[in-house]
Amino acid sequence: MTDPRLGIVHVHTHWSHDGRDSLPELALACRRRGIGFVGLTEHAEDLDASRWGEYVAACASASGEGVRLIPGLEFRFAGHKGLHLLALGLARWHEPATPAEFVERVAPDAGFTMVAHPVLTGHRVPDEVLAGVDALEVWNAAYNTRWLPDPRAVELLHQARRRRPAMVGVAGLDQHDSRNDRETRVRLLAEEADPLAALRGGRFENLGRTMRFDPAVSWGPARLGTLRAIRLVYDRIERTQDRLARWLAGR
Numbered sequence: 001m002t003d004p005r006l007g008i009v010h011v012h013t014h015w016s017h018d019g020r021d022s023l024p025e026l027a028l029a030c031r032r033r034g035i036g037f038v039g040l041t042e043h044a045e046d047l048d049a050s051r052w053g054e055y056v057a058a059c060a061s062a063s064g065e066g067v068r069l070i071p072g073l074e075f076r077f078a079g080h081k082g083l084h085l086l087a088l089g090l091a092r093w094h095e096p097a098t099p100a101e102f103v104e105r106v107a108p109d110a111g112f113t114m115v116a117h118p119v120l121t122g123h124r125v126p127d128e129v130l131a132g133v134d135a136l137e138v139w140n141a142a143y144n145t146r147w148l149p150d151p152r153a154v155e156l157l158h159q160a161r162r163r164r165p166a167m168v169g170v171a172g173l174d175q176h177d178s179r180n181d182r183e184t185r186v187r188l189l190a191e192e193a194d195p196l197a198a199l200r201g202g203r204f205e206n207l208g209r210t211m212r213f214d215p216a217v218s219w220g221p222a223r224l225g226t227l228r229a230i231r232l233v234y235d236r237i238e239r240t241q242d243r244l245a246r247w248l249a250g251r
């Protein structure tokens, strides 16, 4: 039994060059984990207009038995290193050349848009992007923050929300292989026909291995300071574990 309120966002399959799962394999993993919807984000550079059409059809045919695979794309841009913009629930194929074009043309056509892993741009995101996307990925379970959200991304969200209170913070998975589940989830407050509309409206909470938090990430400076301190410790443990794993693998 899956929970229609429980979802994962920022997910790749083998339609991305670095993804492993087929869409049916991903759907099966979700059924086992009780996940009702998936906000997919394949690398746009790996697809084209005709492959996109096939992909959308494949998402529809792999959906069912309690799981909705929602097609979407992850865009990158020449001259903007690390700035990856996610469009979930995309109605048609797009090839934006610049972040401004993404905001103008892609965002109005998508169910939900996000700035992925802000750590990759050193937490610098152009104002036009902050003004035009729905969400910041304050926790990206693949990059810097397997265990805990990214405090600097949370600060960036707080700054952006001063200008645009509707912007939300999201815990993304950035999953490329469903065998490796880092367990970040979004859970809607109530069942809704369009889960992406619920995310856009902030009617959800973020869940992870160590904590849960609201889309505004309404923490004061004390809580953020604590998060920063704990993260230092966790990051060290993570690096040690990675080193140990590499050593055991003989690399």
Ligand SMILES: [Zn+2]
Pocket: 074, 084, 116, 117
């Ligand atoms: Zn990315």
Ligand SMILES: [Zn+2]
Pocket: 010, 012, 041, 074, 116, 174
């Ligand atoms: Zn990604």
